[in-house]
Amino acid sequence: MDRINVKPDEQNSTESTPVDFSQILVALIVGLVVLVIYFIYKKRSSTRSTFILTGLCDSGKSVVFSQLLYSKVPETFTSIAENVGTYHAGRLSTRLIDIPGHERVRDKFFDQYKNTAKGVIFVVDSVNIQKDVRDVADYLYTLLSDSAINPCSVLIFCNKQDEEMAKSIQVIKTLLEKEMNTVRKTRTSKLQSVDDSENKVVYLGKDGKDFEFSHLNQNIQFYEGSGKNNELENLSDWIDRMM
Known part of the structure; x- marks a missing residue:
C-alpha cells in the first residue's frame, strides 16, 4: 500500500487555532466598567440637575x-403655577424652575x-427686607x-440692589x-411642648449659640444684584460653576 505523505504546512492548517479567552475577558470587563460609569453619571445628572428659584x-x-x-x-x-425653562451655559444646559x-x-x-x-436660589427683596424679615426668615428656616435640601447648595440672592433704599448684603x-x-x-419650644414621640425638633445651627449661617453644614452663600437691570453676573457664574 502506498504511503501518503502530508506536508507540514497542510498539517498545520488542519489544526484549529487556540482561542485567547483572556482578551475576551478583558474586553468584557472594560465594557462593563464603561456601562457602570455611564449609568452612574446618568443617574446623578437626572436626580440632581435642576435649580429652583424661590422666595416671597x-x-x-x-x-x-x-x-x-x-x-x-x-x-x-402673581402666579399660581411654576415657570420652567432651560438655562444654557456654553454646551451645558439645565432646568431652571421659578416657584410661585x-x-x-x-x-x-x-x-x-x-x-x-x-x-x-432664595430671592430676597433688599428694599423691604426689614418689613418682611419675619416671613422671609420663617420660609427660609422651613x-x-x-x-431633601441637605445635598443642595443654597444661594441667598439680595435682589433690587439698583434701588436707593436697598439694604446691603451684610x-x-x-x-x-x-x-x-x-x-x-x-x-423648638412649640414642638417640645407637644407630647408626641413622632415629632422631631429640627434644630438648625449649634446648640447653645445664636444662629449663624456659618454654623450650618450646607454651602450657603450671599450675592447681590438687580433683576430689573440684569445685573446677575454673580448669580449666573454661581449656576455655571454648579452645572
Whole structure:
C-alpha cells in the first residue's frame, strides 16, 4: 500500500487555532466598567440637575428668571403655577424652575421639585427686607430644615440692589440671622411642648449659640444684584460653576 505523505504546512492548517479567552475577558470587563460609569453619571445628572428659584411674593423672582433665560423683563403678576425653562451655559444646559411665592401654593410646587434640585436660589427683596424679615426668615428656616435640601447648595440672592433704599448684603445677613434665631426658639419650644414621640425638633445651627449661617453644614452663600437691570453676573457664574 502506498504511503501518503502530508506536508507540514497542510498539517498545520488542519489544526484549529487556540482561542485567547483572556482578551475576551478583558474586553468584557472594560465594557462593563464603561456601562457602570455611564449609568452612574446618568443617574446623578437626572436626580440632581435642576435649580429652583424661590422666595416671597414681590421679591423679583420672575424678573430674575426671565432675565437669566431670555434677557428681558416680563410683565409681572402673581402666579399660581411654576415657570420652567432651560438655562444654557456654553454646551451645558439645565432646568431652571421659578416657584410661585404665594404661601398657599409654594409648598406644593417646592415639594414637587425639591428632590431633583442641585441648587436653590432664595430671592430676597433688599428694599423691604426689614418689613418682611419675619416671613422671609420663617420660609427660609422651613426650606433649610427640609432633609431633601441637605445635598443642595443654597444661594441667598439680595435682589433690587439698583434701588436707593436697598439694604446691603451684610445688613440683610445680620437681619436674617437674628430673626432665624427667633424662629428657631419659637419652633423648638412649640414642638417640645407637644407630647408626641413622632415629632422631631429640627434644630438648625449649634446648640447653645445664636444662629449663624456659618454654623450650618450646607454651602450657603450671599450675592447681590438687580433683576430689573440684569445685573446677575454673580448669580449666573454661581449656576455655571454648579452645572
